[in-house]
Amino acid sequence: MKVQCPICxxxxxxxxxxxxxxxxxxxxxxxxxxxxxxxxxxxxGKPAEDTTPKHIDIEEIxxxxxxxxxDFFKH
Numbered sequence: 667m668k669v670q671c672p673i674c675x676x677x678x679x680x681x682x683x684x685x686x687x688x689x690x691x692x693x694x695x696x697x698x699x700x701x702x703x704x705x706x707x708x709x710x711g712k713p714a715e716d717t718t719p720k721h722i723d724i725e726e727i728x729x730x731x732x733x734x735x736x737d738f739f740k741h
Contacts, residue, residue: 673697 667680669687673694680687689695701707 668677669680670676671678671690671694672688674690676690676694678684678687678690686692686695689698698707
């Protein structure tokens with residue numbers, strides 16, 4: 667079976683002997699990896715929840731620590 671390299675569209679034989687399949691070469695494989703790392707390629711999905719920390723004042727932090735059972739925080 668032959669497939670097209672996702673980067674350069676060159677024909678690639680899909681077999682165990684094709685070390686970089688579905689890519690035609692190490693170069694195309696690394697180009698693809700770089701695009702994923704730079705977030706130029708993404709898998710569609712629901713937007714992530716906002717995980718930005720909300721402002722917590724020192725009293726709230728001390729109250730949370732006081733609720734811990736571990737004595738490590740209380741010394």
